[in-house]
Amino acid sequence: MSKTTETVRKTLARRYRAEKRFRAYGIASVSIGLLAVVLLFSDIISKGTSGFFETYVQLEVTYDSELLGINDPTDQEQLMFADFSAVIKQSLRQRFPDVEGRTEKRALYSLISNGASYSLRDHIKDNPHLIGTTATMWLLADDDVDVYSKANIATRSETARLSESQQAWISSLEQSGDIDRRFNASLFTHGDSREPELAGLWGAAVGSFFTMLVTVALAFPIGVAAAVYLEEFAPKNKITDFIEVNINNLAAVPSIIFGLLGLAVFIGFFGMPRSVPLVGGIVLTLMTLPTIIISARASIKSVPPSIREAALGLGASKMQVVLHHVLPLALPGMLTGAILGMAQALGETAPLLMIGMVAFIVDVPGGPVSPATVLPVQIYLWADSPETSFVALTSAAIMVLLGFLITMNTFAVILRKRLERRW
Amino acid sequence: METASSINDTSEAPSQKKTASDNTNSTVKVNATGSVPMNETNIEYPDKTVGFPLVDDPKMSMRDVNVFYGDKQAIFDVNLDVGKNEVIALIGPSGCGKSTFLRSLNRMNDTIDTCRVNGEFHLEGDNIYDPRLDVVELRARVGMVFQKPNPFPKSIYDNVAYGPRLHGLANKRYELDQIVESSLRKAGLWDEVKDRLHQPGTGLSGGQQQRLCIARTIAVSPEVVLMDEPCSALDPIATAKIEQLIDELSSQYTIAIVTHSMQQAARVSHRTAYFHLGRLIEVNDTRKVFTAPDHRLTEAYITGRFG
Ligand SMILES: Nc1ncnc2c1ncn2[C@@H]1O[C@H](COP(=O)(O)OP(=O)(O)O)[C@@H](O)[C@H]1O
Ligand SMILES: [Mg+2]
Numbered sequence: 001m002s003k004t005t006e007t008v009r010k011t012l013a014r015r016y017r018a019e020k021r022f023r024a025y026g027i028a029s030v031s032i033g034l035l036a037v038v039l040l041f042s043d044i045i046s047k048g049t050s051g052f053f054e055t056y057v058q059l060e061v062t063y064d065s066e067l068l069g070i071n072d073p074t075d076q077e078q079l080m081f082a083d084f085s086a087v088i089k090q091s092l093r094q095r096f097p098d099v100e101g102r103t104e105k106r107a108l109y110s111l112i113s114n115g116a117s118y119s120l121r122d123h124i125k126d127n128p129h130l131i132g133t134t135a136t137m138w139l140l141a142d143d144d145v146d147v148y149s150k151a152n153i154a155t156r157s158e159t160a161r162l163s164e165s166q167q168a169w170i171s172s173l174e175q176s177g178d179i180d181r182r183f184n185a186s187l188f189t190h191g192d193s194r195e196p197e198l199a200g201l202w203g204a205a206v207g208s209f210f211t212m213l214v215t216v217a218l219a220f221p222i223g224v225a226a227a228v229y230l231e232e233f234a235p236k237n238k239i240t241d242f243i244e245v246n247i248n249n250l251a252a253v254p255s256i257i258f259g260l261l262g263l264a265v266f267i268g269f270f271g272m273p274r275s276v277p278l279v280g281g282i283v284l285t286l287m288t289l290p291t292i293i294i295s296a297r298a299s300i301k302s303v304p305p306s307i308r309e310a311a312l313g314l315g316a317s318k319m320q321v322v323l324h325h326v327l328p329l330a331l332p333g334m335l336t337g338a339i340l341g342m343a344q345a346l347g348e349t350a351p352l353l354m355i356g357m358v359a360f361i362v363d364v365p366g367g368p369v370s371p372a373t374v375l376p377v378q379i380y381l382w383a384d385s386p387e388t389s390f391v392a393l394t395s396a397a398i399m400v401l402l403g404f405l406i407t408m409n410t411f412a413v414i415l416r417k418r419l420e421r422r423w
Numbered sequence: 424m425e426t427a428s429s430i431n432d433t434s435e436a437p438s439q440k441k442t443a444s445d446n447t448n449s450t451v452k453v454n455a456t457g458s459v460p461m462n463e464t465n466i467e468y469p470d471k472t473v474g475f476p477l478v479d480d481p482k483m484s485m486r487d488v489n490v491f492y493g494d495k496q497a498i499f500d501v502n503l504d505v506g507k508n509e510v511i512a513l514i515g516p517s518g519c520g521k522s523t524f525l526r527s528l529n530r531m532n533d534t535i536d537t538c539r540v541n542g543e544f545h546l547e548g549d550n551i552y553d554p555r556l557d558v559v560e561l562r563a564r565v566g567m568v569f570q571k572p573n574p575f576p577k578s579i580y581d582n583v584a585y586g587p588r589l590h591g592l593a594n595k596r597y598e599l600d601q602i603v604e605s606s607l608r609k610a611g612l613w614d615e616v617k618d619r620l621h622q623p624g625t626g627l628s629g630g631q632q633q634r635l636c637i638a639r640t641i642a643v644s645p646e647v648v649l650m651d652e653p654c655s656a657l658d659p660i661a662t663a664k665i666e667q668l669i670d671e672l673s674s675q676y677t678i679a680i681v682t683h684s685m686q687q688a689a690r691v692s693h694r695t696a697y698f699h700l701g702r703l704i705e706v707n708d709t710r711k712v713f714t715a716p717d718h719r720l721t722e723a724y725i726t727g728r729f730g
Contacts, residue, residue, distance in 0.1 A: 236536065306573035310636070312534055313569070314586040314643065315562035324585075325575065 044402075048395025052187065054197055055141040055149045057112060058178040059091040062134040063124065073128035082124075084117035085109075088139065096169055107166055113140040115186070115198040138180065143196040143389035145170060149179055150392075161388070187396060191362045192378065196389030199382070201397055203364045207277055207357070207372030208346060214281020214368055215288060215345050220338050222285070223292030224327075227334075230293075231300040232322050251290035258287045259351030267355060274356035275371040283351045288341035295337020299330040299419070332419040339412040343405050349376040375401045471502075473717045474707035476696070478506040482677040483528065483565075483647060488542035490523050490532065497523045501542075501703040503696060505647070510669060510678045512688035512709065515698035516724065521681040522570075524698070525649050528679065529565035530558050546647070563590050566645035570652045572632035574624035574639070579616050582624040582635055583607060586643035602642055609675075610638035611668050630661020637668065641676065648672065650680040654687065666691050685725055689713045697721045 065071060067090060068082040092108050093099065099108050116139040123137070124130060141149070144161050148170060151159065157167060173179045190200025226247075234240045262283035266272045272279050303326050311321045352358070357373050358381065365372035373381070379401065382394040477484070481504035490498035497520045505511050513521045523532070530551065532538040544551035551561055563586070574582050583603045586592075593599035603620070607613040612634045616627070624635050633653055640648055650669070654662040669678060669691045682688050688695050688709065695712040697705045697720070705718040716722045 304573070306569060306571055307575060309531070309534075309569060310573045310575065310639075311585070313529070313531060313562060313567040314589060314639065315559040316589055317559060320589065329576065 044395045044398050047392060048397075048399045049392075050150050051392035051394075051396030052184050053150075053181045054184045054186070055146040056138040056180050056182050057141050057145070057173060058136055058138050058180070059088070059095055059112075060134060061087060061091050061120065061137045061139075063087060063131050064090070065131050068131070070131060073124060073131045076125075079121060079125055082121065084120045084124075085114075087120065088112055088116055096172075099165075104165060107163055108169065110142055111145050111166065111169065113142050113197045114195060116140045138182070140197055141179070143387060146197055147388045149174070150181070184396075187393070191364050192360060192373070192381070193362060196385075196387045196393055199390075199393060201375065201378060201400055203361060204373050204375045204378035204397075205400075207280075207361075207365050208374040210277035210365060210368045210372060211280040211284065211352075211357075211374055212342055212346060214278055215284045216338065216342060218281065218285040219288045219292050219341065220334075223289050223338070223341075224296050224334055226289075227293050227296035227300055228322060228327070231297050232318065232326065247290050247293055250286075251294065254350075255287050255348055256350040256354060258283050259354030261286065262351060262355045273369065273371075275359045275361070275373075276357075276369050277365065277372050277374075278368045279355050280352050280357050280372075280374065281368065283355060284345040284348060287348065287351060288345050291341040291344065292334075292338050295340070296330070296334045299333025299337065300326055302333065303329045332415045336412045336415045336419070339408050339415070343408040343412070346374075346408070347376055347401065347405060349380055352377055353380075375404070469704065469718060472703045472706055474705045474711075475694075476503045476703065476706040478504045478509075480507065481505060482507045482509075482547065483679075484543075484545045485528070486543040488524065488527065488540070488544070490520070490527055490541070491539045492523075492535070493537045497701050498527075499701045503703060503706065505677055505679055506694070508673060508675070508677055509694060510673045510680060510692045512692035512695045513679065513681045513698060514683070514685060514688050514695060514724070515704075516700075517683065519698040520701040521698050522651050525651055525679060525681050526567075528647070528649055529562050529567055531567060533558065559590075563643050564645055565647040565649060566640035566643060568633070568636050568640050568648065568650040568653050571656050572629055572636055574627070574632050574635050576623060576625050578621045579607075579624045579627070579635060580620040583638050583642045586639060590643055592643060606638040606642040607635075609641055609672065610634045611664065611671075612638055628661070630657050630664060633657060633661070633665060634668065637665070637672075641672070645676065647677045647679065650678065652681050652683060655683065662687070685713070697724060699724070 064087060065073075067086045068084065070078050070082050072078060089105075089109050092112065093105070096108060099105055119140065120137065145166075148156055148160050148162055148167070160167060162170070170179065186198055186200045187202075188200065188205075189202050190198060191203030193199040230240065230243070234243075262279055266279050266282055267274055307325050307329065308321050311325050312318075316324065352374060358377050359371060359373065360381070361371050361373055363370075375397065379394055379397045382390045382397060483505040485501060485503045488498055488501040488503075489496065501524060513525060515521055523538075526532045527540045528544065528551070530540075532540055540552065546561070546564060549556060551565075566586075575585065577585075580603055583606050584593075584599050587599060587602050593602055604613060604617075607616060612631060615631060616635075624632065627635060633656075637648075637653075654665050657665065666687060669680065672678060673693075680688075680692065692709045694706060695709045696703055697712065697716075697718070699720050705712065705716060705721045707717060711717075712721060713725055716725060
């Protein structure tokens with residue numbers, strides 16, 4: 001054996017050990033990251049799943065026209081003012097005839113949500129002939145009942161916000177199979193509400209939609225135009241260097257600063273309304289522009305210069321080169337960047353708080369200039385609410401938001417894969 | 424610098440029109456030391472290009488060409504004519520300015536910010552660098568084929584049709600079809616691609632791609648075709664096809680081809696111009712350059728002493 005071989009062998013073991021250690025560090029880091037994701041998701045999912053379901057109570061409902069105060073069920077105005085809660089109260093009294101006294105009765109009535117009377121009204125609106133008849137109906141339960149009935153049976157009485165008699169009524173309903181959990185449709189159809197069982201995400205989702213619409217309509221064309229100009233037309237000199245540095249700086253500005261800017265300039269100076277998606281969209285445009293410009297420039301740069309030369313060599317003008325070749329080839333990359341920028345904007349809260357999109361808004365916004373809130377702000381609002389039911393709703397809302405974000409990011413990844421395959 | 428060269432060139436230009444006997448005089452002088460091994464210190468540059476850089480009735484004529492990249496000069500006082508329907512090969516060690524010179528013929532150097540071109544360039548009597556002459560028109564008349572095949576990531580048809588569409592050469596669909604077919608035929612590619620005209624041009628082999636690029640260039644019926652090392656990325660079989668193609672095209676087009684392969688220059692060109700460190704050393708009939716070059720730098724290059 002030669003001397004070199006001997007020396008090499010001696011160091012070899014040490015090298016292998018170093019390599020193993022290095023790999024172990026890597027695996028450990030990846031595991032920590034994965035663990036964090038798993039913890040986050042399991043926490044959110046475990047808390048949030050119940051938010052997608054609501055508790056309903058089955059009762060015999062008699063549509064007594066006298067109690068309702070209706071003599072013509074096709075008259076919309078009469079329906080509007082009809083007292084459906086009286087009908088519900090009557091059904092409850094019939095179900096639990098032993099209940100006496102005002103406080104006890106009020107406790108009984110509070111088992112059913114205020115919203116139940118609206119669903120009865122809608123039901124009669126569609127079926128006016130039911131007036132005067134009796135039917136079994138599933139009525140939305142109050143959020144305290146919801147929490148109680150979803151909780152662990154063994155321990156629920158300790159944490160319950162219900163009186164003992166209320167708990168007894170629920171047990172009786174449960175035994176007769178008159179309590180059921182159903183899909184929480186109001187989460188996806190209603191605006192916000194003080195009543196957790198009636199609160200929905202739809203208002204915030206529509207608000208987010210209008211805000212994103214404004215953002216994408218402004219940020220994409222402006223960002224692409226800026227990127228094309230900087231890459232293809234601007235002379236390379238001190239001024240363009242300065243602009244480049246500042247675009248990168250802009251990307252690092254904390255988002256709340258953009259909110260303050262929006263408050264001062266768009267609302268303060270230009271007098272735009274508060275709490276509207278239009279202003280939110282403009283503020284988020286300022287925030288996402290750098291992301292879009294930077295990614296658009298990168299994808300323009302990745303178009304091979306040989307393509308440009310080929311077109312120029314055939315007599316294409318600079319603008320034709322850009323329109324015929326550079327833009328179509330760079331588009332997937334630009335869209336990827338735009339989607340990532342949009343995903344970032346969709347999850348943004350701080351700047352929108354500054355421009356008043358944090359208001360409690362019940363109505364689903366009708367356009368970019370009607371008051372609205374957005375999904376992450378809705379999460380913030382719900383997380384801040386005292387009712388126990390909002391815990392589950394908050395997590396459910398987080399799941400919905402994450403669903404949107406994951407969809408957008410997946411789409412961006414797919415687009416990027418497409419781009420890579422090109423050459 | 425510029426004034427000095429222009430004085431120099433006014434005295435030089437007429438003398439270059441002189442006959443062969445005048446040129447042989449100068450070559451004898453330089454060739455006398457041909458046996459000395461060459462290195463950068465003892466290279467002698469001729470005062471002017473030896474051989475016959477100029478021709479009667481040229482297609483393109485270039486006078487007093489100096490090209491700079493920023494402060495760095497890449498081409499020094501080059502005078503050269505390109506004859507009608509001739510294939511002229513530009514050879515020389517890499518970095519000697521062949522591409523730079525070639526690209527100045529259709530103003531492709533305009534696209535490089537730092538690049539500055541001085542001199543007179545004429546295409547059939549039209550001043551190429553005249554600000555009134557549109558570069559679009561010039562590039563339609565002087566087409567270019569690049570080193571690396573660079574088809575657009577579009578269909579084969581759209582690749583060839585791009586130039587004619589750009590310049591509005593065809594009004595009707597069938598006219599465009601005709602141009603595409605005849606260009607592909609001239610490029611010797613028609614039979615190979617006629618069944619897949621609407622598949623992407625980037626799916627072809629390297630040699631086919633380069634012939635597609637040639638078809639794309641001749642689709643606008645240029646007068647001159649510039650080729651910058653068109654075979655350097657291709658295998659020998661594809662190279663042979665392109666060389667044959669160049670030979671066929673020379674009946675209709677004037678071709679200037681840069682090549683680093685001396686065999687290729689010898690096979691395809693009528694005249695050969697030898698560049699060295701930005702200077703045009705020698706221009707002669709190709710056969711003469713490769714059998715009995717006038718200048719010892721040329722000789723050193725073709726015998727492989729540097730490259
Ligand atoms: N875009 C450019 N910017 C600056 N210098 C360049 C550029 N292109 C070429 N050069 C320089 O000009 C000289 C000639 O280059 P080139 O014409 O490409 O040579 P060749 O094609 O003969 O190999 C080289 O020294 C090269 O470094
Ligand atoms: Mg070159």
